[in-house]
Amino acid sequence: MNINVLLVDDQTLVREGLSSLLSLSDNVTVVAQASSGREAVRLTTESEPDVILMDIRMPxxxxIEAVELLRTKGFQTPVLMLTTFDDHESIMKAIQAGAEGYLLKDVSLEVLVGAIEALADGKTWLQPAITERIVQGLKESKAPENDNKQTLVEPLTDKEIAVLRLIAAGLSNNEIAESLFKSTGTVKNQVSSLMAKLGVRDRTRAVLKAIDLGLL
Known part of the structure; x- marks a missing residue:
């Protein structure tokens, strides 16, 4: 499987460095490069990438604004945000804008390619440490009077909430299974069940919804 990538960063050296790094992978091809969010929107139409690697802060x-514009224009190309910053507010805005993944620029080639492959496969990707910052940041920013109670039509079970907490910590299904001494199949079913109850389509949004409901 070859994944076509649009690389977006306003710094030429960063773009060239990432492009050279990704050229070492057999599964990824950089088909276009953009130096601004506006150029990224134009090149998405021209190059039809499978995944977009997007710098979060550009003049x-x-x-974030580029992702919003892409979604407004009807493009559903998965976007992986890349940045040197890890503040939860930027992460939240990127996710709310429609980004499917978020990575710091200091990750290894293996992790970067893994994230690209995950997005190309319809999944989301957040570094565990970043997921923890999102959860902690949102908890700290929620006012006491907005401390919501669980209001789901079908409440989550205690076991599902336990799995949800481990998802928030960035653990994979296999790691959750090991932590809870369960089979991976059981955990996978519980993850599917809790996402259905929360009315979300991926693990990241499950965590965000759970925080809004006061479950985490």
Whole structure:
């Protein structure tokens, strides 16, 4: 499987460095490069990438604004945000804008390619440490009077909430299974069940919804 990637960063050296790094992978091809959010929107139409690697902070049009514009225009190309910053507010805005993944630029080639492959496969990707920052940041920013109670039509079970907490910590299904001494199949079913109850389509949004409901 070859994955075509659009690389977006306003810094030439960063773009060239990432492009050279990704050229070492047999599964990824950089088909176009953009130096701004506006150029990224134009090149998405021209190059039809499978995944977009987008810097979050750029002049003229930020990565977050570019994602919003892409979604407004009807493009559903998965976007992996890349940045040197890890503040939860930027992460939240990127996710709310429609980004499917978020990585710091200091990750290894293996992790970067893994994230690209995950997005190309319809999944989401957040570094565990970043997921923890999102959860902690949102908890700290929620006012006491907005401390919501669980209001789901079908409440989560204690076991599902336990799995949800481990998802929030960035653990994979296999790691959750090991932690809870369960089979991976059982955990997979519980993850599917809790996402259905929360009315979300991926693990990241499950965590965000659970925080809003006061479950985490």
């Amino acid at each position: 003229d049009l930020s990565g």
